[in-house]
Amino acid sequence: MNNLTAQQNAVTELMRISPIADELADRFGKAGHKLFLVGGSVRDALLGRLSPDLDFTTDARPDAIQRVVAGWADAVWDTGIEFGTVGLSKRGMTVEITTFRADSYDRVTRNPEVSFGDTIEGDLVRRDFTVNAMAIDLSTKKFVDPYGGLDALRRKVLDTPATPEESFADDPLRMLRAARFASQLSFEPAPRVVAAMTDMASEITRITAERVQAELSKLLLGEEPRRGIELMVGTGLADHVLPEVPGMRLAIDEHHQHKDVYEHSLTVLEQAIDLEKRHEPTSEPDLVLRLAALLHDIGKPDTRKFESGGGVSFHHHEVVGAKMVRKRLRALRYSKDVINDVAQLVYLHLRFHGYGKGEWTDSAVRRYVTDAGDLLPRLHKLVRADCTTRNRRKAIALQRTYDDLEQRIARIAEEEDLAKVRPDLDGNEIMRLLGLPPGPLVGKAWTHLKEVRLDRGPLDHDEAVAELRAWAREQGIEPKD
Incomplete structure (x- = not known):
């Protein structure tokens, strides 16, 4: 995709939402102000995936923005007005219009000392990545791209408009956003971005747990969360956000088929996502399943025991892991429901391996179903995803054994209504x-x-x-x- 084609694609996509954009541009123009579609809205237009939420920027100050949209918008709110942002809705679309910004940061928190700017170029340089530092002048439908965002988008590279050191010092959450975009958009961070993330990883501790959790969840719900997790671990960011994940590199998988438990867990995550897409192709990504897949073996380092003869065991790692999951997810301010569900999946994920070749009694099958409760469909996926052996015969045997268990569950459920035991x-x-x-x-x-x-x-x-x-x-x- 060359730059001209990209511009044409974006303009085509822009025309789809042009009634609202054109109406706004006309109103701002008549009031003597410029209006630009900006940031993620432009990036998504270029990618052909424009969302119903649009971001605009303007030289108008917040009070002037309110006057321009008064009587036109279906609803207006000013919750972000201290940062120069006026929110509104129009015909089902959510719009945010922000005055050009020229902020500075105290570099102790991520809170900016808000000051308003006078140029679009000055506004764009303070944004997180060049792919988010593009704008469309709505009066002319022309691109404004002073920092090479189109070229970065074409090459799928994440870089910063200013130096990454300046950008991340201003707002360390941008480092985690880099990992999130790696997952969501399959972008590769520029070498200087990776270097700055590695040097500045500890700065993420300036960010509140709630904001970290929000970015981590978006990363896990992306198309390729493995990319984002690997970037976090490789730069040391995970040491401050999810230290248990890089900690799994210390343990050897009991099957001796994988580099380590960390690599095994990433494979389980990918396989769980494949099962998720196969069985519920129209459903939203499943955060609980993905967290459980990534964290199901975090108890192994703490339970590792070297056996005589060279073997390694991890007895009761599911019990230890469930407790560790609760502690970590609480620290990240996840909801009680998410914490309970993920911990229970981690606790139950190993139970199937006692099934053998079908030796369980019907009583044991009932308990498996009852203990899983509403989590049973997720537990099915997690257990199947946890089979990562490269021995094809063994993998097929495990899957067939689980097929047998599911068939028994279905038979007993039909006879006894297990969901209401x-x-x-x-x-x-x-x-x-x-x-x-x-x-x-x-x-x-x-x-x-x-x-x-x-x-x-x-x-x-x-x-x-x-x-x-x-x-x-x-x-x-x-x-x-």
């Missing part, structure tokens, strides 16, 4: 039969009957009553007649 007697009937008031003993009886249900499958009513009465006698409770 509950005791054969409810709490009210337990209280009536045992003459108990509501309280802990009722809960214990309910739990006991559920365990029996998992072990033996559904009981008829008389069997369930007999089981409850037998349990009650063992507890010193005399059942009612």
